[in-house]
Amino acid sequence: MPLARIKIGGTCCGRAPSDRSGAQKVDFVADETYEVNSLAQGFADILNKVASAGYAPWAVNSPQSIFAKTFAPFALKEGTNFMEYDLVYLRGDCCSGAPANIDRRGFETEQNRPTNLQIPLVRK
Numbered sequence: 001m002p003l004a005r006i007k008i009g010g011t012c013c014g015r016a017p018s019d020r021s022g023a024q025k026v027d028f029v030a031d032e033t034y035e036v037n038s039l040a041q042g043f044a045d046i047l048n049k050v051a052s053a054g055y056a057p058w059a060v061n062s063p064q065s066i067f068a069k070t071f072a073p074f075a076l077k078e079g080t081n082f083m084e085y086d087l088v089y090l091r092g093d094c095c096s097g098a099p100a101n102i103d104r105r106g107f108e109t110e111q112n113r114p115t116n117l118q119i120p121l122v123r124k
Helices: 041-050
Strands: 004-017 024-038 083-091 094-096
Antiparallel strands (some): 004 024, 083 094
């Protein structure tokens, strides 16, 4: 059962080649939009308990912007943009990104930047 739909828009900055042949270290900054839409009542109820300050009451199918705001469930602080250190491989119509860290660490520090790639996606 889907709990939420998240819309993130921002800038991807290529930084440097990685140790993996052809892959690039990139930094993603959510500097355009960051929105959360609860798709389940239980999730909306939780958000109303832990992320109510500065927001309208959370309700199913009522997206709200969390852009540059404090949002405890995602450890976001007011006035800062979400940023992720990632690894991407692009070639023709194929794109591979990094899988989640096996120990569930996020990619919010250079030390946590992934070193593996997922199976490539093909653009149709």
